[in-house]
Amino acid sequence: MEFAEYIPFWNKLTEAQQERIAGVIEYREVPKGTHIHDSSAECLGLVAVRSGQLRAYILSEDGREITIGRLFEYDVSLLSASCVMPDLQLNAMIEAEKDTQFWSIPACLFKNLIDESLAVSAYANSLISGNFSELMWLMEQIMWKSFDKRLAAFLLEETAIEESNNLKITHEKIANHLGTAREVVTRMLRYFQNEGMVALTRGTIEIVDADKLEKLQNT
Amino acid sequence: MEFAEYIPFWNKLTEAQQERIAGVIEYREVPKGTHIHDSSAECLGLVAVRSGQLRAYILSEDGREITIGRLFEYDVSLLSASCVMPDLQLNAMIEAEKDTQFWSIPACLFKNLIDESLAVSAYANSLISGNFSELMWLMEQIMWKSFDKRLAAFLLEETAIEESNNLKITHEKIANHLGTAREVVTRMLRYFQNEGMVALTRGTIEIVDADKLEKLQNT
Numbered sequence: 001m002e003f004a005e006y007i008p009f010w011n012k013l014t015e016a017q018q019e020r021i022a023g024v025i026e027y028r029e030v031p032k033g034t035h036i037h038d039s040s041a042e043c044l045g046l047v048a049v050r051s052g053q054l055r056a057y058i059l060s061e062d063g064r065e066i067t068i069g070r071l072f073e074y075d076v077s078l079l080s081a082s083c084v085m086p087d088l089q090l091n092a093m094i095e096a097e098k099d100t101q102f103w104s105i106p107a108c109l110f111k112n113l114i115d116e117s118l119a120v121s122a123y124a125n126s127l128i129s130g131n132f133s134e135l136m137w138l139m140e141q142i143m144w145k146s147f148d149k150r151l152a153a154f155l156l157e158e159t160a161i162e163e164s165n166n167l168k169i170t171h172e173k174i175a176n177h178l179g180t181a182r183e184v185v186t187r188m189l190r191y192f193q194n195e196g197m198v199a200l201t202r203g204t205i206e207i208v209d210a211d212k213l214e215k216l217q218n219t
Numbered sequence: 220m221e222f223a224e225y226i227p228f229w230n231k232l233t234e235a236q237q238e239r240i241a242g243v244i245e246y247r248e249v250p251k252g253t254h255i256h257d258s259s260a261e262c263l264g265l266v267a268v269r270s271g272q273l274r275a276y277i278l279s280e281d282g283r284e285i286t287i288g289r290l291f292e293y294d295v296s297l298l299s300a301s302c303v304m305p306d307l308q309l310n311a312m313i314e315a316e317k318d319t320q321f322w323s324i325p326a327c328l329f330k331n332l333i334d335e336s337l338a339v340s341a342y343a344n345s346l347i348s349g350n351f352s353e354l355m356w357l358m359e360q361i362m363w364k365s366f367d368k369r370l371a372a373f374l375l376e377e378t379a380i381e382e383s384n385n386l387k388i389t390h391e392k393i394a395n396h397l398g399t400a401r402e403v404v405t406r407m408l409r410y411f412q413n414e415g416m417v418a419l420t421r422g423t424i425e426i427v428d429a430d431k432l433e434k435l436q437n438t
Contacts, residue, residue, distance in 0.1 A: 087348035129306035144279040
């Protein structure tokens with residue numbers, strides 16, 4: 001029952017509730033690039049990440065994307081269980097950014113647990129509150145922050161996640177994270193290169209001057 | 220105890236819980252323009268609107284605003300009680316758009332009720348989920364919709380709220396709702412006027428062709 005460790009409210013459940021989870025919880029391993037949830041498909045349920053990296057994003061009618069959250073080891077998300085939350089109407093998609101292992105608790109069981117357990121209800125509350133706060137933060141960035149600063153922040157975040165100054169990521173992918181067009185990303189990266197902050201080679205962005213990016217991000 | 224009618228979870232409380240609310244609930248009448256909550260001030264608590272109109276918005280460092288939600292009669296908001304939700308970090312402000320009467324349940328009591336009542340916890344959950352969904356919708360509008368459509372939608376919403384085709388609202392106020400600059404609003408309104416959709420006079424915007432605005436909004 002390794003999964004118990006990945007379910008934050010596990011110790012607050014009764015034994016009977018724990019057994020119900022143990023009976024239906026699903027374990028999956030998916031390769032990088034897999035779409036594990038999309039808004040039109042059936043509701044996946046609560047997702048708990050064992051290893052790897054997931055990305056939640058929204059999609060416009062004409063195919064543009066913007067990342068609204070990322071999930072790492074030990075993270076739990078309700079965005080794939082919106083069907084059980086009557087007031088949660090959203091079209092979030094979730095895809096694996098790396099090879100990922102995760103558990104999912106079916107939506108209907110999770111719904112039952114919310115209805116019968118204060119601890120689970122409080123946990124759902126804190127998850128949604130966290131999502132709401134992150135989305136608010138993201139909207140403030142989009143509204144008030146110029147694109148050069150958002151791109152600098154994204155590159156620094158990626159170097160932290162990858163623990164590397166050599167980012168293997170396409171301009172297209174960055175555009176999908178930040179909700180803009182590829183050309184906009186390319187143009188700004190070239191400007192960063194001219195300013196000596198990054199070096200661009202085919203398929204790779206090398207961070208040359210992280211301090212300068214940091215300063216740009218904070219001005 | 221007229222307020223009971225404005226508290227959606229009232230009938231699911233124990234008598235003791237109802238008495239605790241009755242003992243501390245506050246009633247206020249504020250004139251249009253009053254700031255009833257700002258992020259730096261102490262936490263107001265749960266707000267329930269008896270009449271009037273409130274607006275929740277966020278503010279950038281340099282003073283730009285964008286409306287994230289509006290509250291009418293019978294609406295309840297948690298945005299003014301974020302202090303009691305540990306994972307809710309936001310800087311929402313709330314102001315009265317019209318003369319407004321409302322009740323507030325102090326934050327600490329509301330926090331206690333969430334912790335002890337499944338019904339209140341579920342209610343808090345649905346409020347935050349609703350806020351999250353609205354914010355997601357708003358972000359999609361900002362990201363994917365051009366400004367002319369957002370302005371058309373705003374004007375139509377205002378005529379519905381005011382039940383009038385003569386809107387007494389400044390370009391500055393509209394800019395603050397939509398998160399843009401006054402000049403941008405003025406320019407677009409002049410274009411709408413040239414297209415025969417609105418007529419502009421000092422301090423008033425008259426909706427001349429609602430159908431055309433509607434079509435613009437939906438294209």
